[in-house]
Each structure stands twice: as structure tokens, then as C-alpha cells.
Amino acid sequence: xxxxxxxPKFQVLKTGQSMTLQCAQDMNHxxxxxxxxxxxxxxxxxxxxxxxxxxxxGEVPNGYNVSRLNKREFSLRLESAAPxxxxxxxxxxxxxxxxxxxxxxxxxxxxxxxxxxx
Amino acid sequence: xxxxxxxxxxxxxxxxxxVLLRCNYSSSVPPYLFWYVQYPNQGxxxxxxxxxxxxxxxxxxxxxxxxxxxxxxxxxxxxxAHMSDAAEYFCAGSDGWGNEKLTFGTGTRxxxxx
Numbered sequence: 001x002x003x004x005x006x007x008p009k010f011q012v013l014k015t016g017q018s019m020t021l022q023c024a025q026d027m028n029h030x031x032x033x034x035x036x037x038x039x040x041x042x043x044x045x046x047x048x049x050x051x052x053x054x055x056x057x058g059e060v061p062n063g064y065n066v067s068r069l070n071k072r073e074f075s076l077r078l079e080s081a082a083p084x085x086x087x088x089x090x091x092x093x094x095x096x097x098x099x100x101x102x103x104x105x106x107x108x109x110x111x112x113x114x115x116x117x118x
Numbered sequence: 119x120x121x122x123x124x125x126x127x128x129x130x131x132x133x134x135x136x137v138l139l140r141c142n143y144s145s146s147v148p149p150y151l152f153w154y155v156q157y158p159n160q161g162x163x164x165x166x167x168x169x170x171x172x173x174x175x176x177x178x179x180x181x182x183x184x185x186x187x188x189x190x191x192x193x194x195x196x197x198x199a200h201m202s203d204a205a206e207y208f209c210a211g212s213d214g215w216g217n218e219k220l221t222f223g224t225g226t227r228x229x230x231x232x
Binding site for chain 2: 004033035040041042043044058090092106107108109110111112
């Protein structure tokens with residue numbers, strides 16, 4: 001199993017350009033997440049999808065959109081990139097779904113995408 | 119809502135010495151707590167997790183953590199540091215039961231001195 005995969009690994013954009021970060025998992029997990037990691041700030045949740053067909057905002061959603069394409073794939077789109085979006089982006093997945101009798105919150109992470117916006 | 123605080127953004131220990139990384143949580147309900155490790159230019163890897171089954175949790179690479187409700191703490195320890203332990207460590211928590219979102223601490227960078 002590949003686990004969680006992300007593409008691309010690196011990307012440089014100019015201010016105002018758009019791009020989509022791709023994420024896929026092969027563990028049949030219900031929930032998927034997008035985080036950004038900035039020095040000294042840990043990981044902050046951008047958006048998450050508790051199950052196929054649903055998405056919700058996290059802590060820092062402004063400037064981003066997401067699509068849960070199917071159970072495996074969860075993409076993150078920057079419509080008009082800004083220098084403040086320079087960061088490392090991580091996708092994660094977990095088995096947990098709301099209402100489960102035994103919550104399993106362990107999240108599995110992809111290798112990350114390092115994005116620079118000039 | 120859950121919040122997680124890691125004390126000390128940088129910790130240095132000598133090779134062979136005790137490693138202690140601190141994490142405190144605040145939650146109105148019994149929490150689920152995790153420690154993750156991140157090696158340079160890699161994603162996060164689970165070290166261990168607390169899900170109320172036992173207060174002393176053993177993880178990979180010789181790490182363990184003890185859940186102390188009275189102190190709202192979940193500190194990570196390893197008796198003898200190894201050079202390969204140099205990495206960034208994140209504590210994370212959730213309120214559990216139907217809430218899949220994790221709240222991460224700001225991380226602690228561990229340096230091992232030869």
C-alpha cells in the first residue's frame with residue numbers, strides 16, 4: 001500500500017496564479033484533511049472531509065477551496081495565490097467517521113507539498 | 119474544544135541522556151492524545167497514542183508517554199537518547215467520540231548532542 005500520496009512535491013507560483021494540490025489514499029479511510037505547516041505554528045487545519053461528499057472548514061480556510069472527488073481523493077485549490085500561502089501542505093486521512101462506537105482518530109500523513117508563492 | 123500546549127520549542131540533550139518533551143492539554147471531555155514525529159523534509163509519523171485503555175503508553179523507537187489526568191499532561195520520554203532521535207515532535211489531541219479533528223501543538227525540535 002502506498003498510504004497517502006501527494007502531488008506535486010514542490011511548486012513555485014507567482015502571486016495571483018492558481019493551482020490544485022492533489023491527495024489520494026488507498027486505506028479506504030472515511031476522513032481526509034488538509035493542513036499547512038509554518039515555522040513555530042505547528043500544523044493548522046485548512047479543510048477536512050469527514051466522509052465522501054462532505055467538506056468543512058478548519059482553522060484557516062480563507063483563500064482555499066477543496067473537493068472530495070471520491071472516497072480516495074481530496075484536492076486543495078488555491079484560486080489566486082498570495083505570498084502568505086507560502087507553506088508546506090500536508091494531506092492526511094483517518095478511519096474515523098462520526099457516530100462510530102470506537103473512535104479511531106489516528107491520522108496518516110502524506111509526504112507534503114512545499115509551496116512557494118513569489 | 120481541545121487545545122494542546124507544548125512547552126519548549128527547542129530541546130537539546132546529550133546522546134544517552136533522558137529525553138523529556140512536555141505536552142499539556144485542556145479538554146472538557148476525556149481526550150484522545152497522540153505524539154507524532156517529523157524527520158527533516160518528511161511527513162508526520164505516529165509515535166504513540168492514548169485512547170484511555172492504559173495511562174502508560176509505549177510507542178515506537180523506545181518512546182513512551184504517561185497520561186496524567188490530575189496534571190492534564192501527556193509528556194513524552196525516552197530513557198536514552200540516540201542520534202537518530204533528532205527530529206521535530208508534535209503533540210496532538212482530540213475530544214474523541216464523533217470528533218475526528220486533531221488539534222496540534224506548535225512542536226518541539228529535539229537536538230541530540232554527540
